[in-house]
Amino acid sequence: MKQNIKYICGVLILSAIAVDIYGQIGAPFIHDPSTIVECDGKYYTFGTGGGGLISEDGWHWSGGAVRPGGGAAPDAMKIGDRYLVAYSATGGGLGGGHAGRILTMWNKTLDPDSPDFKYTDPVVVASSVEDEDCDAIDVGLMLDPTTGRLWCTYGTYYGFIRQVELDPATGFRVEGNEAIDVAVDCEASVMMYRNGWYYLLGTHGTCCDGANSTYTIYVGRSRSVNGPFIDNVGRTMIEGGGRKVLSTEGRRVGPGHFGRYIIEEGVEKMSCHFEADLDQGGRSVLAIRPLLWKNDWPEAGEPFEDGVYEIETARNGYALEMTVDFVRTGGGMGGMGGGRNGGNTAPAQVPNQQLSEVIDSWPKGDCQARNGYYVARPWQRWTVQAVPEAGGYLGGPYYKILIAGTERALAATADAEVQVVSAFTGTDEQLWRIDQLTDGSFRIMPKKVPGHSEPLALVSMGDCTPTLAEFNFSSDNSKWYFRHFEPLK
């Protein structure tokens, strides 16, 4: 019986792990999350109704963030050494009143345990009356990096999304500023700037209906901060246009309330909620995804999935491999003459070389890692698997990277090189952070390099030579691709 209990517990734990890799772990339950803000090493996001979530690593989230004022769909950002938090108080939604107010307030810290934690009195920066073509809720903030001007968008399906300008020093509305209409029939608007383009993001579809919500995040762009914001087929957002950023993803339904988080050049994340995570009771959950840029359009990357992969360097297409003797296998021409056309016999499948065919020839101890021509061999097949109990980083868990079918693990060394150790033991140098970059490639970083405090990434120093070095987004040496291994069908 004990064994059965052990087995059942094991299955339950594994099930929980399998569920968790798509979302954040802990208690990531929130609706209408603000843009994630980092404060003194912790991450914060605020939601509708007050309060919000805190995370020490960006992967495990729990309640505890404090935001007074109630109301709906706040946003937050750091300006200088202070935090500006905006929120809205409104009449009552689609069937109710539409007298809304957008308010802003400051705090020196977002840590409610800090003695400096104290919000300033909120001030109203925009509003709507009972019956006009706007409902002042769902505030979004953007500090224009080219001008230093602070912009605020707000609104919902009841009329227009509007834009006003705020004073970044005070958080007040700029005196004399007139609101302009920038979109219609969406909500959860927020703006961002990149590469000469201003982007207006909004969420279309049905909100607040659990697994039946059709929430989907869209975007338009403009060369002017004031629009018009145009989608990929030429419609303005005033015409209801928008290019998709993220829609329902598997068992996670109804993404909305986009937020952008820039870690460093080439490493960006987007936050949102899913209206219903079917693996977490259908509750509304915080989600963090890679933010990709394709032809100057933002797109959500996909959560990294456990699997067996080739790990390919963007430098020259070589594959990361364990340094062992090449073992020849059957199949193919076996000489140029074998490639001739014709023949009436249906060819048979040739099995991939199996691990069992080569493993006995491998050294028992640790091996070097290197890059080589990819030929889908056992020493080039890597099982990449989340280790949720090892903690994580903004948007993901740490992973172990093993030679498929073995416990041989990719590991960082004290001299900032990489090797394949004979067995995974769970130490920090055997755990890897995997971030999808804005161009779709990946950055791979050890959780810790023994004796080093600076962050180092897996970098191809030569065609065949992976090492650990400073990440550089402008170099293909720092980028990798994960390609699914194609087994015998």
Added chain:
Amino acid sequence: MTYKTQFLTFLMVSVMLAGIQPGISAQQSSSPAFENYFMPAVTKTAKPDEKGFIRRWLLLEPISKPNRNNRVFTDSYVRDALTHEYFPGQFTAIPKDGDKVKVKMETQAPVNLQAGRPAANQSQTPVMEDAELTWHALDSKLFNIKLFRFATGLGKTRYGVVFWAVTIVECDRDMENVRLAVGTNKGSMWWVNGEELLLLSGDRHMNVDSAVSKRITLKKGRNIIRAGIINGPSMSDFCARFIDDKGNPITNLTITCK
């Protein structure tokens, strides 16, 4: 169209296309003359070129080690072949131009260029012979050291060979966190100051920075670079330079063969 005709057509088109591409003139690069590739290292010292490539080397005439194809160059094979002692002082001595070494090596028939691939009878028991090989201190006219033309220019065995190369890098200070970056046509092993740094295996071609060592310190004064390169029926060559931790070439070195 037969396979052979297809291949010849492909070859002709390739040659025609090559002719209209900017680059090294085909006429210039097609001459196998030794002097197109090397000149004697007559000056006392040399510098790396602007990309850091070390062009001054002591090269030993090729040691015959017949291999009919390049499929054999696994890590183990390359290690066995290049840690084998062919001559005394192979891993320690610093030769001088004109020095000679006695080598016991496997006999192979001269290459018949009209017959395509080099001939070898794998089933025959190897016949060993005593040979005397000479070290040559040379400056390469190219960034890469065309060992194949070194061999053909001297009328030596061109295929199925092991080359040995030594040079000395002088530094005016300790240089930390540098890496030896090499590329070789077929397998090779590399040592700096006696420490093995790199083993290159497989049926590979010469690419700049094909393999890069771990971070090392080049010490103030003389640093001995030693390499063995093995090949089957291909055109042996190598390139080598030192790069810094950012991958930039290191050029403030002095190269000598003395």
